[in-house]
Amino acid sequence: MEQRPGGRSARVRDAVRQATLTELAEHGYSGLTVENVAIRSGVHKTTVYRRWGSVEGLIADALELAREEPWPIPDTGSFQDDLREIVRLVQGGFADPVAGPISAAFVTAAVQNGDAARSLHDFFMARHEQAAEVVRRAVERGEVPADTDGADVIRMAVAPVYYRLFVTHEPVTERDAVRAADAAAAAARAGVVQCSGRRP
Amino acid sequence: MEQRPGGRSARVRDAVRQATLTELAEHGYSGLTVENVAIRSGVHKTTVYRRWGSVEGLIADALELAREEPWPIPDTGSFQDDLREIVRLVQGGFADPVAGPISAAFVTAAVQNGDAARSLHDFFMARHEQAAEVVRRAVERGEVPADTDGADVIRMAVAPVYYRLFVTHEPVTERDAVRAADAAAAAARAGVVQCSGRRP
DNA sequence: CTCCAATCGCAACTTTTGTAGCATTAAGCT
DNA sequence: AGCTTAATGCTACAAAAGTTGCGATTGGAG
DSSP states (O other): OHHHHHHHHHHHHHHHHHHHHEEEHHHHHTTOOHHHHHHHTTOHHOOOOOOOOHHHHHHHHHHHHHHSSSEEEEOOOOOOHHHHHHHHHHHHHHHHHTTTHHHHHHHHHHHHHHHHHHHOOOOOOHHHHTTTTTHHHHHHHHSSSSOHHHHHHHHHHHHHHHIIIIIOOOOOOOHHHHHHHHHHHHHTTTTTSSSGOOOO | OOOOOOOOHHHHHHHHHHHHHHHHHTTTTTTTOHHHHHHHHHHHHHHHHHHSSSSHHHHHHHHHHHHSSOOOOOOSSOOOHHHHHHHHHHHHHHHHHHHHHHHHHHHHHHHHHHHHHHHHHHHHHHHEEEEEEHHHEEEEHTTOOOBBOOOHHHHHHHHHHIIIIIIOOOOOOOHHHHHHHHHHHHHHHHHBBBGGGGOO
């Protein structure tokens, strides 16, 4: 990707990435401007425009960093508790005063910009795949049918949280998170989320 | 609200509203500018800025119109089929080449702007309340527990569709819609979505 | 050590977006 | 019809966002 991975280019890139995250945490997505990132990073405005193109480009770049980070997949021994833990983690992340605005900015940017949308898509595909591990374990324990679609269970579990946050703009409590997890678990146990159901 | 409801003010307002919807359908939210709306409506730029303030104001105004429109609540006699119909309606709406971009623009605008977010919030609260009718009927038929939280069942049913569209940016098929509806129905039947669960 | 190409900084410029002051129009009232 | 005034149109302006051309710097290869 980078033609000159070490050296000044790398320093510039890191400075801009760091400045982007700090600006996001401080002012949120709506307060993020190329100019402010340039000033904070000590990199010239023109350079930021040339390499990242726009605010959305800055976000897309930051997202690729976020994708690298590993995710703690719970293993409580109970399918329902595992799911609860995952959804709670999501809800708690958005409630966090530092991580919350940054995560929200990713979603916001992706809604407007194709590049950011693709980055976020890849990000979530990876997350779903990782989190589906709790479903695979539940299958092994016989808690849910063998052909349960793991990724889709995760989607159903976390979707209500995102729905409240970014669509209906309702507050999200921990109780809401738990209930969404329980609902997804109940649906999985009922055999509604089966892969075979895709081609009837 | 309007001091001069009939006459020029009303004509200007209608022209701008119509132009906003047309622009949204053609270029989506990212392509919506005050200038273009002004040109298309034949109203001067400064007037639009004075009365609507910004692009978000235009959206918030259009949203209030959308809230007025009634919604066809299905009554098939089967809880599961009613839910399926509702979610299919949502999914189909976004798939529609005209209504889709407009609806998506509302969500996009609300993610960025507080006024639009409040309007969209009110919009969805009204929708949930209306759609909860199918749950009330299911309670009467004895298909789900008496204290089932109707609005929350609706949320769980439609949330995966919005999640795919605006968060993970995955395509949404009718099959996905049906599955989400079935999952919400299964959860409701299992008694996971009960009001009493809110205050343990 | 020297050279070369990629990258960056800088300043000037263009485009887009939003605002202010004032003249003009027309709705509603008598 | 004539009067009053809220609302709009118009021009000019101000601020922000984004671009361009060029010279300066620097990392890496020979």
